[in-house]
Amino acid sequence: MKKYILHITFVFIIIFISSCSTGQTKHINKTNNEKITQKYIYLISEAQKNYLLNNYSKAIQFLISASEINSKSSVSYYYLSKIFLSEKNYSEAHNFIDKSLKIEPDNFWYAIQKAEIFFQEYNFNNAYIQLKSLQQLSPKNEYLYNRLIQILSYELTYSNSDVQGIYDKLLYVFSEKEKNLGISSENSLNLYDIYKTKKNFDKAEQTILSLIKKEPKEIKYKIMYAELFLEQSKFEKAKNIYDEVLNSSENENPQFLLSYLNFCKITGNNQNFYQTIKLLMHDDIDINIKINLISSGQYYRFPNNQYIELLEILYLHHENDLIANTLMAEFYLENDKLKAIPYIKKAVSVNPSDFNLILILFELFYDTKSYNELYSETLKLSELYPNRPEIFLYNGIAAYNISKFQEAISVLNYGSQIIIDNTNLLAQFYYYLAEVYHRIEKNEESDKYFEKTISLKIDFYLAMNNYSYYLSERNTNLIKALSLAEKCINYQSDNPVFCDTYAKALLKNKKYSQALVFSEKANLILPDNIDFTENYGDILFMNNLKNEALKEWIKSKDLGNSSEKLIYKIEQFKNLNENNFVN
Numbered sequence: 001m002k003k004y005i006l007h008i009t010f011v012f013i014i015i016f017i018s019s020c021s022t023g024q025t026k027h028i029n030k031t032n033n034e035k036i037t038q039k040y041i042y043l044i045s046e047a048q049k050n051y052l053l054n055n056y057s058k059a060i061q062f063l064i065s066a067s068e069i070n071s072k073s074s075v076s077y078y079y080l081s082k083i084f085l086s087e088k089n090y091s092e093a094h095n096f097i098d099k100s101l102k103i104e105p106d107n108f109w110y111a112i113q114k115a116e117i118f119f120q121e122y123n124f125n126n127a128y129i130q131l132k133s134l135q136q137l138s139p140k141n142e143y144l145y146n147r148l149i150q151i152l153s154y155e156l157t158y159s160n161s162d163v164q165g166i167y168d169k170l171l172y173v174f175s176e177k178e179k180n181l182g183i184s185s186e187n188s189l190n191l192y193d194i195y196k197t198k199k200n201f202d203k204a205e206q207t208i209l210s211l212i213k214k215e216p217k218e219i220k221y222k223i224m225y226a227e228l229f230l231e232q233s234k235f236e237k238a239k240n241i242y243d244e245v246l247n248s249s250e251n252e253n254p255q256f257l258l259s260y261l262n263f264c265k266i267t268g269n270n271q272n273f274y275q276t277i278k279l280l281m282h283d284d285i286d287i288n289i290k291i292n293l294i295s296s297g298q299y300y301r302f303p304n305n306q307y308i309e310l311l312e313i314l315y316l317h318h319e320n321d322l323i324a325n326t327l328m329a330e331f332y333l334e335n336d337k338l339k340a341i342p343y344i345k346k347a348v349s350v351n352p353s354d355f356n357l358i359l360i361l362f363e364l365f366y367d368t369k370s371y372n373e374l375y376s377e378t379l380k381l382s383e384l385y386p387n388r389p390e391i392f393l394y395n396g397i398a399a400y401n402i403s404k405f406q407e408a409i410s411v412l413n414y415g416s417q418i419i420i421d422n423t424n425l426l427a428q429f430y431y432y433l434a435e436v437y438h439r440i441e442k443n444e445e446s447d448k449y450f451e452k453t454i455s456l457k458i459d460f461y462l463a464m465n466n467y468s469y470y471l472s473e474r475n476t477n478l479i480k481a482l483s484l485a486e487k488c489i490n491y492q493s494d495n496p497v498f499c500d501t502y503a504k505a506l507l508k509n510k511k512y513s514q515a516l517v518f519s520e521k522a523n524l525i526l527p528d529n530i531d532f533t534e535n536y537g538d539i540l541f542m543n544n545l546k547n548e549a550l551k552e553w554i555k556s557k558d559l560g561n562s563s564e565k566l567i568y569k570i571e572q573f574k575n576l577n578e579n580n581f582v583n
Helices: 002-021 023-031 034-052 056-069 074-086 090-103 108-120 124-137 142-158 163-181 185-197 201-214 219-231 235-246 254-267 270-282 287-295 304-317 322-335 337-350 355-367 371-384 389-401 405-417 423-439 443-456 461-473 478-491 496-508 512-525 530-542 546-558 564-571
Strands: none
Touching: 034 056, 034 074, 056 074, 074 090, 074 108, 090 108, 108 124, 108 142, 124 142, 124 163, 142 163, 163 185, 185 201, 185 219, 201 219, 219 235, 219 254, 235 254, 254 270, 270 287, 270 304, 287 304, 287 322, 304 322, 322 337, 322 355, 337 355, 355 371, 355 389, 371 389, 389 405, 389 423, 405 423, 423 443, 423 461, 443 461, 461 478, 461 496, 478 496, 496 512, 496 530, 512 530, 530 546, 530 564, 546 564
């Protein structure tokens, strides 16, 4: 802002002195009225001061008074124009600058002001014409070329004018600038871009070749030259340039490699594409570029062995980066969840405020049955997040699975009390409380929490299934057990766990033939499940298929089932009948 004010002040003084040194001075000298001259100078001075302080209304009063004293005061009109322009009063801005130009038609700054008014009212064509006429009078003035370029660039963005026509004007300006001010890399690059936009590839090639000749060691020009041929699908010519650079000392330049990578992709050279990305993984470029190269849909999918190799190189250079760790974890989540754990742990340590990452880590521990780690990690994080019930849910699950049953009950009870407006989460707490109480054979408490669970979440089918199974095992409330199992089957008839539970409930309700249908279905889907095979044997037995039942019991025993009931059934097989059958 200070530079702008200084520039305005400087221009004001120059114009003021210029005006006073020409017709105005002569006029004042002729009138020989010293008082009028002093008053005029005072008014201009006060106008200048108020203009710089943005007191435009006062500045206007002083300037109009000055122009009334001296009607040939072009500087008064000039500053009136500038003030009205700042207030977007374009008609008055034009009116006063036209008066200035009438007095001094050759004044450079007045002509610039006229162009500025056109520009600010989005009259780009007249602004261009105004500045072009000045440029033709002052062909060595770099400011004019730059302002013309700026105006045309704005016209491209904000106008509905003919785009090709604007590019033609830009081409003229850049060409004139080069002709009158000499060749510069910046100007040549601008010309190159315009030629490319207009699809004048011959001119674009000439321009880029002149840059290569001027700066033969500048790699970016060779990249642009190759990409120019690539754009025209002249792959052999592009390849020649890429090969030339590949055989030079610049063959590891990251910008070149990124360009060559695109060439490999377009031409289908997958092996070189992969090898080039490997080189870039070792380079000191932004990690987001590397990640885009590895995983973006813009590139073809690597086979798993290549993909993980690239990820490992990325990780080698960015092991403390959140994205590098999450990418490694994502890969192993699909292939080996145990291997994903250290990367998610590292990601959590890098960004401990991301609670979603923490939940992913807990879920990984749970899925891989890493209950000791889940227990210790939730214990540690409960101090950081004392008000997050999810921490206590997973801690309770972990405690339950490592047989810390009383601790699990305590933690789950505490966590359930800090939940706010989340019935689904509360149902999870009740479900695990039901499971813990079942494990310690407090069946009344277990049933109470199962009832709470399914009343809170009517589609909690896992809870319904387990509750039905436990009721059937205990020969308690068998009609309810059958009803719950039936709901699960209606929801998912091909779920082997639901089929087995339903079969058991049907068996206990003495619906043997129906039970056989669902037990066979469960065993067909999961033929080597020790519980399914024992239950299948029981149902076969009650359907008077005793030899087949014995085979299934023995199979269950061979699979690792060592329950006392199973051993008894096998050993007492010959003496078993429907009355003394134990299940």
